[in-house]
Amino acid sequence: MTSEFDLIRQHFTRATTHTDLAVGDDGALLRVAPGMQLVVSTDMLVAGTHFLPDADPADIGWKTAAVNISDxxxxxxxxxxxxxxxxxxxxxxDWVARFAEGFAACCAAFNVDWIGGDTTRGPLNLCATVFGEVPVGRAVLRSGGSAGDDIWVSGQPGLAALGLQALLGQRELAGEARTSCLAALLRPQPRVALGLALRSVATAMLDVSDGLLGDLQHILERSGCGAQLEEVALPLAPVLAACGDAQAARDALLRGGDDYELLFCTPSTQRDTLQALSDKLALPLSRIGCLVEGEGIVLCRQDGSREALAGRGYDHFGKPGGN
Amino acid sequence: MTSEFDLIRQHFTRATTHTDLAVGDDGALLRVAPGMQLVVSTDMLVAGTHFLPDADPADIGWKTAAVNISDxxxxxxxxxxxxxxxxxxxxxxDWVARFAEGFAACCAAFNVDWIGGDTTRGPLNLCATVFGEVPVGRAVLRSGGSAGDDIWVSGQPGLAALGLQALLGQRELAGEARTSCLAALLRPQPRVALGLALRSVATAMLDVSDGLLGDLQHILERSGCGAQLEEVALPLAPVLAACGDAQAARDALLRGGDDYELLFCTPSTQRDTLQALSDKLALPLSRIGCLVEGEGIVLCRQDGSREALAGRGYDHFGKPGGN
Structure with missing residues (x-):
């Protein structure tokens, strides 16, 4: 049987480009550039909750890195x-090799050095901790929004939720629709370039991992605001619109997790900037509403009616047995 | 049912003293002092491998922090x-509250800020990532030893292994012997003060988590040396000596893991320094042998005979079903 150390050596030791010491000692050594704050985030992924047990290990590897980099x-x-x-x-x-390949591919795609880790025997569990740099005081937090700010979301949230339904056999999807929904679910693309470009633009930001409404609620609580969303402005992906179930499409868009799009607020003076940024990154950016005084989320329909939306997102413990 | 976010808020949000932003956003923010390298290490603990499933959660919490801080x-x-x-x-x-209490107690004991994390539903798994500072170029690695260096170990390795045998009902232990062995197993004390004091003294160092011989082997491989150990110099704890089973005592000392003592090499000119340090820290420091040209570990007995020792340590995958 291959030993732990051999496994690590073979698959988990990768070349690094900006690390003083990576795998092989009691700790890794790195240098944070002068004037920079270190940003730290950790995410743990578990079979059945974050990925299906029979998923391609390369996809699991990609996703483990991606959800962390997204933070x-x-x-x-x-x-x-x-x-x-x-x-x-x-x-x-074989599993380890393919997993490591997917993890390393995502790291490489975003120029992230994989600097080490730990391996143990136990029920499958993947825990990554990611480190980033930001000039001191320039991180965009959840707490910086004010009433009047525009609310934006990148991409087309909901595709991952539809992809999961397809994988679970709960929904028929074929051709390009299936491909794009599975890609959203299995190979999420952290919006790193967008996040960096928003450093001087966004007042509040987070990534949508638990569903648009639930994550918006986090911004609202931290910023002390409410939100008004315009139904007509929600970026309903063609594949969602075509799924033949308007309620399911709306649920996927508003409550589906796992898309890792960015949800952010900006002063309304920044609309031209955002349009230019969308063109430059070839990434849809949708202005879906605005922050308002008060609390809660209200959806404004085209017919002028208004609906209060519950902002509760996905909660690993609040929904026993939930996915 | 208590929600994930409530759980986190209640038990996992602690005051910090040297962190710009801790729990509550997509990442924590901290500043590494100028001239310092950041040292990063991560350890994952799993029931049945790193602790018994019915252990006191406060002890599990302490140990989760301690094994990381030890790195x-x-x-x-x-x-x-x-x-x-x-x-x-x-x-x-209740479990979470007690676990958090033990984890936070260990962090507080070593002035470590608990800056955030993640919670999910799944088989019990604990993964901590710890960050330290060291002046650039001053970390003591495993690779710096040379033939002629003394080999030292702190404390009395083997107590934790005996404690585990007692917990598993494989060995009778009572009174102070039981207390000290269980303390070594359940509440390991990271040798932070010793590690810092050795910054200008040790040529190579690691913490003994997988057994003295196995971890010594890591130093030997990285430093390109062999080792000669003196049996008479091995710090056989009185409780080990008194266990009535010389082979078991030696195995615990040489191969028992989980003590988190420091194993390190120093030039032989540093013996007075080490003696003074031992006195100052009220911590036994034992010079157990020296690095030699070549490879492998040889034990020299009092009668002049020599025994080659296998340096293989605990390997989570190499020993299927092993604890």
Missing amino acids: MAAMAAQPRWITLALALPAAEV | MAAMAAQPRWITLALALPAAEV
Whole structure:
């Protein structure tokens, strides 16, 4: 049987470009540039909750890195380093090799050095901790929004939720629709370039991991505001619109997690900037509403009616047995 | 049912003293002092492998922090910050409260800010990532030893292994012997003060988590040396000596893991320094042998005979089903 140390050496030791010491000692060594704050985030992924047990390990690897790197984007930070600790039920070399390949591919795509980690035997569990840099005081927090700010979201949230339904056999999807929804679910693209570009623009920001409404609620609580959303402005992806179930489409858009798009607020003076940024990044940016005095989320329909929306997002413990 | 966010807020949000932003956003913000390297280490703990499933959650919490902080000591770094990600099978508030208490107590004991983390539902898993500071280029690595260096170990390795045997009902232990062995196992004391004091003294260092011989082997491989140990110099704790089983005592001392003592090498000119340090810290420091040209570990007995010792340590995958 392959030993732990051999496993680590073979698959988890990758070249680094901006790290003083990576794998092989009691700790890694790195240098934070002068004038920079270090941004730290950690995310733990578990089979059945964050990915299906039979998923391609390369996809699991990509996602483990991506959801962590996404947190750096959400802080307007440059992701720089990442560690990975994992528990495995057995030393399945093929699984580890493919997992490591996907994890390393995502790190490489965002110029993140994989600097070390830990391996142990146990029920499958993946825990990455990511480190980014941001000039001191320039991180975009959840707390900086004010009434009057525009609310924006990147991309087309909801595709990942639809992809999950397809994987679970709850929805028929074929062709390009299936491809794009599965890609959103299995290979999320952290919006790093967008996050960095928003450093001087956004007043509040986070990444949508638990659903648009639930995550918006976090901004509202931290910023002490309410929100008014315009139904007509919500970026309903064609594949969602075509799914033939308007309620499911809206639920996917507003409550589906796992898209890792950025949700952010900006002063209304910045609309031209955002349009230019959308063109430059070739990424849809939708102005979906604005922050208002008070609390709660109200959806304004085209017919002028208004609906109060519950902002509760996905909660790993609040929904027993939930996905 | 208590929600995830409530759980986190209640138990995992602690005051910090040297962190710009801790829990509550997509990432924590901290500043590394000018001229310092950041040292990063992560350790994942799993029930059945790193602690018994029915252990006191406060002890599990302490140990989760301690084994991570110990890695900072082993690098001669000042531990400063820590994150904690955990998977829990259910939202057991009492368990979480006691766990958090133990984790926070260890952090407080070593002036480490607990800056955030992640919580999810899944088989019990605890993953901490710890950050320390060391002046650039001053970390003590595993690779700096040379033939002729003395080999030292702190404390009395083997107590934790005996404690585990007692907990598993494999060995009778009573009174103070039981107390000290269980304390070594359940409440390990990271040797932070020793690690810092060795910054200008030790040529190579690590913490003994997998057994003295196995961890010594890591130093030997990295430093390109062999080792000669003197049996008479090994710090056989009185409780080990009194256990009535010489082979078991030696195994505990040489191969028992989980003591988190420091194993380090120094030039032989430093013996007075080490003696003074031992007195100052009220911590036994034992010179157990020296690095030699070549490879492998040889034990020299009092009668002049020599025994080659296998340096293989605890390997989570190499020993299927092993604890």
